[in-house]
Amino acid sequence: MSEAPEGSADGPPPPMSKPRLETFSDGVFAIAITLLVLTIAQPSDFHRLAHQLASRWPSLAAYVVSFAVIGIMWLNHHTVFANLARVDRPFFFLNLALLATVAFLPYPTGVFGTALGRGEDTRVAAVFYSATMLVNAVCWAGLWVYASSGRRLLVAGFPEPRRSTVLFTAGVGVYAVALGIAFLNAYACLAFHAALAVYYALDPLARVRSAAPRLPSSPEPSD
Amino acid sequence: MSEAPEGSADGPPPPMSKPRLETFSDGVFAIAITLLVLTIAQPSDFHRLAHQLASRWPSLAAYVVSFAVIGIMWLNHHTVFANLARVDRPFFFLNLALLATVAFLPYPTGVFGTALGRGEDTRVAAVFYSATMLVNAVCWAGLWVYASSGRRLLVAGFPEPRRSTVLFTAGVGVYAVALGIAFLNAYACLAFHAALAVYYALDPLARVRSAAPRLPSSPEPSD
Amino acid sequence: MSEAPEGSADGPPPPMSKPRLETFSDGVFAIAITLLVLTIAQPSDFHRLAHQLASRWPSLAAYVVSFAVIGIMWLNHHTVFANLARVDRPFFFLNLALLATVAFLPYPTGVFGTALGRGEDTRVAAVFYSATMLVNAVCWAGLWVYASSGRRLLVAGFPEPRRSTVLFTAGVGVYAVALGIAFLNAYACLAFHAALAVYYALDPLARVRSAAPRLPSSPEPSD
Amino acid sequence: MSEAPEGSADGPPPPMSKPRLETFSDGVFAIAITLLVLTIAQPSDFHRLAHQLASRWPSLAAYVVSFAVIGIMWLNHHTVFANLARVDRPFFFLNLALLATVAFLPYPTGVFGTALGRGEDTRVAAVFYSATMLVNAVCWAGLWVYASSGRRLLVAGFPEPRRSTVLFTAGVGVYAVALGIAFLNAYACLAFHAALAVYYALDPLARVRSAAPRLPSSPEPSD
Numbered sequence: 068m069s070e071a072p073e074g075s076a077d078g079p080p081p082p083m084s085k086p087r088l089e090t091f092s093d094g095v096f097a098i099a100i101t102l103l104v105l106t107i108a109q110p111s112d113f114h115r116l117a118h119q120l121a122s123r124w125p126s127l128a129a130y131v132v133s134f135a136v137i138g139i140m141w142l143n144h145h146t147v148f149a150n151l152a153r154v155d156r157p158f159f160f161l162n163l164a165l166l167a168t169v170a171f172l173p174y175p176t177g178v179f180g181t182a183l184g185r186g187e188d189t190r191v192a193a194v195f196y197s198a199t200m201l202v203n204a205v206c207w208a209g210l211w212v213y214a215s216s217g218r219r220l221l222v223a224g225f226p227e228p229r230r231s232t233v234l235f236t237a238g239v240g241v242y243a244v245a246l247g248i249a250f251l252n253a254y255a256c257l258a259f260h261a262a263l264a265v266y267y268a269l270d271p272l273a274r275v276r277s278a279a280p281r282l283p284s285s286p287e288p289s290d
Numbered sequence: 291m292s293e294a295p296e297g298s299a300d301g302p303p304p305p306m307s308k309p310r311l312e313t314f315s316d317g318v319f320a321i322a323i324t325l326l327v328l329t330i331a332q333p334s335d336f337h338r339l340a341h342q343l344a345s346r347w348p349s350l351a352a353y354v355v356s357f358a359v360i361g362i363m364w365l366n367h368h369t370v371f372a373n374l375a376r377v378d379r380p381f382f383f384l385n386l387a388l389l390a391t392v393a394f395l396p397y398p399t400g401v402f403g404t405a406l407g408r409g410e411d412t413r414v415a416a417v418f419y420s421a422t423m424l425v426n427a428v429c430w431a432g433l434w435v436y437a438s439s440g441r442r443l444l445v446a447g448f449p450e451p452r453r454s455t456v457l458f459t460a461g462v463g464v465y466a467v468a469l470g471i472a473f474l475n476a477y478a479c480l481a482f483h484a485a486l487a488v489y490y491a492l493d494p495l496a497r498v499r500s501a502a503p504r505l506p507s508s509p510e511p512s513d
Numbered sequence: 514m515s516e517a518p519e520g521s522a523d524g525p526p527p528p529m530s531k532p533r534l535e536t537f538s539d540g541v542f543a544i545a546i547t548l549l550v551l552t553i554a555q556p557s558d559f560h561r562l563a564h565q566l567a568s569r570w571p572s573l574a575a576y577v578v579s580f581a582v583i584g585i586m587w588l589n590h591h592t593v594f595a596n597l598a599r600v601d602r603p604f605f606f607l608n609l610a611l612l613a614t615v616a617f618l619p620y621p622t623g624v625f626g627t628a629l630g631r632g633e634d635t636r637v638a639a640v641f642y643s644a645t646m647l648v649n650a651v652c653w654a655g656l657w658v659y660a661s662s663g664r665r666l667l668v669a670g671f672p673e674p675r676r677s678t679v680l681f682t683a684g685v686g687v688y689a690v691a692l693g694i695a696f697l698n699a700y701a702c703l704a705f706h707a708a709l710a711v712y713y714a715l716d717p718l719a720r721v722r723s724a725a726p727r728l729p730s731s732p733e734p735s736d
Numbered sequence: 737m738s739e740a741p742e743g744s745a746d747g748p749p750p751p752m753s754k755p756r757l758e759t760f761s762d763g764v765f766a767i768a769i770t771l772l773v774l775t776i777a778q779p780s781d782f783h784r785l786a787h788q789l790a791s792r793w794p795s796l797a798a799y800v801v802s803f804a805v806i807g808i809m810w811l812n813h814h815t816v817f818a819n820l821a822r823v824d825r826p827f828f829f830l831n832l833a834l835l836a837t838v839a840f841l842p843y844p845t846g847v848f849g850t851a852l853g854r855g856e857d858t859r860v861a862a863v864f865y866s867a868t869m870l871v872n873a874v875c876w877a878g879l880w881v882y883a884s885s886g887r888r889l890l891v892a893g894f895p896e897p898r899r900s901t902v903l904f905t906a907g908v909g910v911y912a913v914a915l916g917i918a919f920l921n922a923y924a925c926l927a928f929h930a931a932l933a934v935y936y937a938l939d940p941l942a943r944v945r946s947a948a949p950r951l952p953s954s955p956e957p958s959d
Contacts, residue, residue, distance in 0.1 A: 087539070087591060093310070094543030097317030101325065101393045102547065109400055116411035120401070120418060131390065138386040142379075145310060156588075160714060163584040167577065170547045177555055178566070188562035195566060268383060316756070320763030321544075324771065324839045332846055339847070339857035343864060354836065361832040365825075368756060491829065533762070533814060540766030548770065602811075606937060609807040613800065616770045623778055624785070634785035641789060 085154045088162065092148075095166045096141040099173060103133050106177030125257075126180030129196075132257060133176040135264040136200075140169060143207075143267065151214060152222045161210045168203035175199045179257070189253035197249040197256060201242040211235040308377045311385065315371075318389045319364040322396060326356050329400030348480075349403030352419075355480060356399040358487040359423075363392060366430075366490065374437060375445045384433045391426035398422045402480070412476035420472040420479060424465040434458040531600045534608065538594075541612045542587040545619060549579050552623030571703075572626030575642075578703060579622040581710040582646075586615060589653075589713065597660060598668045607656045614649040621645045625703070635699035643695040643702060647688040657681040754823045757831065761813060764835045768842060769806040772799050775846030794926075795849030798865075801926060802845040804933040805869075809838060812876075812936065820883060821891045830879045837872035844868045848926070858922035866918040866925060870911040880904040 107126040110119040154162075175196040182192035212235070214220040215228035241263060249256040330349040333342040377385075398419040405415030435458070437443040438451035464486060472479040553572040556565040600608075621642040628638035658681070660666040661674035687709060695702040776795040779788040823831075844865040851861035881904070883889040884897035910932060918925040 083588075084591065084595070087535075089310075090313075090536070091539055091543055091587060093314055094317060094540060095547050097314055098321055098544055098547035099550075100389075101318050101321040102550070104322075104325070104394055104397050105328070105551070107397055109397075109404070113405050113408050113410035113415075116401070116405060116414040116418075120414070130394070134390045134393070135386070138383075138389075141314060142306075142382060145307065149307070156714075159588060160584075163581070166546075166584075167580045170580070171550055171576070174550050174553055174555075178562070181555070182559050182562060185559050187559035191562040191566070192559075195562075268379075312756075313759070316760055317763060320760055321767055323835075324764050324767040327768075327771070327840050327843050328774070330843055332843075332850070336851050336854050336856035336861075339851060339860040339864075343847070343860070353840070357836045357839070358832070361829075361835070364760060365752075365828060368753065372753070491825075529811075530814065530818070533758075536759070537762055537766055537810060540763060541770050544767055544770035545773075548773070551774070602937075605811060606807075609804070612769075612807075613803045616803070617773050617799070620773050620776055620778075624789070627778070628782050628785060631782050633782035637785040637789070638782075641785075 083154050083156065083159060085148065085151065088154055088159065089148050092144060092162060092166060093141070095170055096137060096144065099170045100134055100137040100141075102173045103130050103137070103176060106130065106173050106180060108177075108181060123180070123184055125183030126177075128257060129176050129180035129183070132261045132264060133172055135268075136260070137169060137172060139264055139267045140203075147211065147214070150222055150225050151220045153220055155220070158210070158214060158220060161206065161213055165203070165206040165210055168199060168206055171199060172203075179253075183253060183257070190250060193249035193253035193256040194246065196260070197242065197246040200260065201239070201246055204238040204242040208235045208239050306377050306379065306382060308371065308374065311377055311382065312371050315367060315385060315389060316364070318393055319360060319367065322393045323357055323360040323364075325396045326353050326360070326399060329353065329396050329403060331400075331404060346403070346407055348406030349400075351480060352399050352403035352406070355484045355487060356395055358491075359483070360392060360395060362487055362490045363426075370434065370437070373445055373448045374443045376443055378443070381433070381437060381443060384429065384436055388426070388429040388433055391422060391429055394422060395426075402476075406476060406480070413473060416472035416476035416479040417469065419483070420465065420469040423483065424462070424469055427461040427465040431458045431462050529600050529602065529605060531594065531597065534600055534605065535594050538590060538608060538612060539587070541616055542583060542590065545616045546580055546583040546587075548619045549576050549583070549622060552576065552619050552626060554623075554627060569626070569630055571629030572623075574703060575622050575626035575629070578707050578710060579618055581714075582706070583615060583618060585710055585713045586649075593657065593660070596668055596671050597666045599666055601666070604656070604660060604666060607652065607659055611649070611652040611656055614645060614652055617645060618649075625699075629699060629703070636696060639695035639699035639702040640692065642706070643688065643692040646706065647685065647692055650684040650688040654681045654685050752823050752825065752828060754817065754820065757823055757828065758817050761817075761831060761835060762810070764839055765806060765810040765813065768839045769803055769810075771842045772802050772806070772845060775799065775842050775849060777846075777850060792849070792853055794852030795846075797926060798845050798849035798852070801930045801933060802841055804937075805929070806838060806841060808933055808936045809872075816880065816883070819891055819894050820889045822889055824889070827879070827882060827889060830875065830882055834872070834875040834879055837868065837875055840868060841872075848922075852922060852926070859919060862918035862922035862925040863915065865929070866911065866915040869929065870908070870915055873907040873911040877904045877908050 107123060107130060110116055110123075112119055175192075179192045179196040182189050211228075212232060215225075215232055218225070218228070221228065245256060245259050245263065248259050330346060330353060333339055333346075335342055398415075402415045402419040405412050434451075435455060438448075438455055441448070441451070444451065468479060468482050468486065471482050553569060553576060556562055556569075558565055621638075625638045625642040628635050657674075658678060661671075661678060664671070664674070667674065691702060691705050691709065694705050776792060776799060779785055779792075781788055844861075848861045848865040851858050880897075881901060884894075884901055887894070887897070890897065914925060914928050914932065917928050
């Protein structure tokens, strides 16, 4: 991975390597997504193994939803980075806060799955899971607003970022709705999170960019 | 890692970086394979340590089999990616589903080893392990069918993909057989999985490709 | 990632690849930071889930502080490596000792959070956490003194390293103060560690370097 | 990371990417070394925290020894790969077996540290740890003998490999001695493993190579 050529051309190089930050972030995403499996409790009674495994289906459902969520976040993280010309220290700390919420996700996932499996305090677990996702959505919005306001870190070819900012900010509202649903019914809340994963799989940012004409001179992501 | 040259030549660049997806997948494979060790339960009674360690031999056997399985999957994943010219969003989600089954494997591995070690409900554990592998085989087949049908994502030099598609699809049937064996005998099932690992080590896809003449103009994998 | 060009030009290549050591170190940082979530104990009583989750706030606080600490260490590690022309075997072992303290951090973090949550032996836990950080600070200072004394491993463009050496050495004194505070009050100690994370986020080394004129001929980090 | 130039020049490219295998192996090393911290049991009684932490010193000692062992193995793995012109499928499986022993190491490390801390069945734990290391040494020797016999995979510039083969094979004998010591005294065995780590830090392979004149035309490792 080489430094972006504009760094050495336009004067002092950027104080932070975008590819290395990307690799570090990728590592956290890959580890968090793989640690999710540890949230499914091992059976305790092997005489009734079939029953115990069957009763863990909510943990498996929570595993699948969180796996999809982190996978899609990785994809959107990739899309955001592909549209950045450079990164700086404030961006690093906003990204670190985002990673802290991603790396934390296995914990509420485990709580959610276990609570649903036991049928105890399921709404508390749903609220906890949704609140984590809400904080995560706030981090995404903060990251994007910082990177895009005044085109601070964007590549030259990126279109007017207002619409993508609206989409990122809407994510906060959407997860606030998820939090509201959590207070009503935990299963509906899990289904809502699954539906959101499908929606985000459609990638708002990619749709915005593909709508704009691509300038031939726009710097390419060097990943 | 640089973008494939055809991206910048033929118009808009691909919306997804193949090397970065490969690195992310490699991370999940490497973490899942290393987490397998956590599936072997620590001894509980250190006064009878030799006995307790000896009684864990099925967990060790399950560790070795799953380690080989994930290692070979990594190798086949590498072979598949080396034959792709590019990746797209549907491929990403098929790959994500595949990774979800790989990252899940430590769980049934732990259940299988523990059940065999206790001699309790061993067939249930074998069915659970084999069912996971069957879902994994379906994901592999889906990934390949999507990538190869109509030569959608293949490099120019890849030969007619029909035979490799047959081999990938056959994997589904083979793991269905493993599932059937699991209902009969758990030890035979574990031995069958070990034998399959040895068979897949021979790499169907590599054999197909080596049989075909390699075109000098075929794009090389840029990993 | 390619070898630094000076390696092949000035005679025998360096016996160790700086990019590969950097990647290995990045992996340890990324894994340690993501394992932190495992230090928060899963709830044991799901009938009182809200109460149990609320009582774990010190574990969450310790998670956030340690996440920030490791994230900032990764950043400073990046800055140090960006100012190295090469690495050698003694540097490798000093770096390995540093990584051992980073990888160890989840353990005292878990102990600290749990002790605060239970209100039992909190000062012992604070001393343990602070002692780990003190050993870590000694490793940082040793790494820097080795790399910078006589400009052993520094890039040509790096200014006189005396001031940065003072800053790294001061870190040892600062964590000795944290250790002292731990003997007095565990909460004050945790707050002090949080404040230190904010301070180090300002990056002493970056400030030193930016103050010096950047030589156009200085080799750039090839990450 | 680019394919080695000899691949595209001398006809069909190698069927396996050396850099990608190196990255996968690095991942396993980095994860295994970071998982070691999970082998230290969390305190159970926080009223006697200082006592409980102090009684875990053998776990900490085992952590430090295994951390050094895996770190040095990573370094030697790096040295071996730097002297390979290419890799092939048999090498992949020998490397996979080696990685299986590395990834397994946290388990006997945890058993060893816990047994020493409890003072129960310490020699059984020492035998288990040493036997794991012996299998690991056999894998190293197998890997090297395969790669070097007939100069199968070596770079052109590597000197006559007989002496390095002797050194790798001697490792098997040395760990057989460690196994013998384990039957006598567990603490002496742990100290012997620590001493071996220091010895291997001196890197037999590097010493051999540095003694030989380096050919200017020898291909450089492209990591």
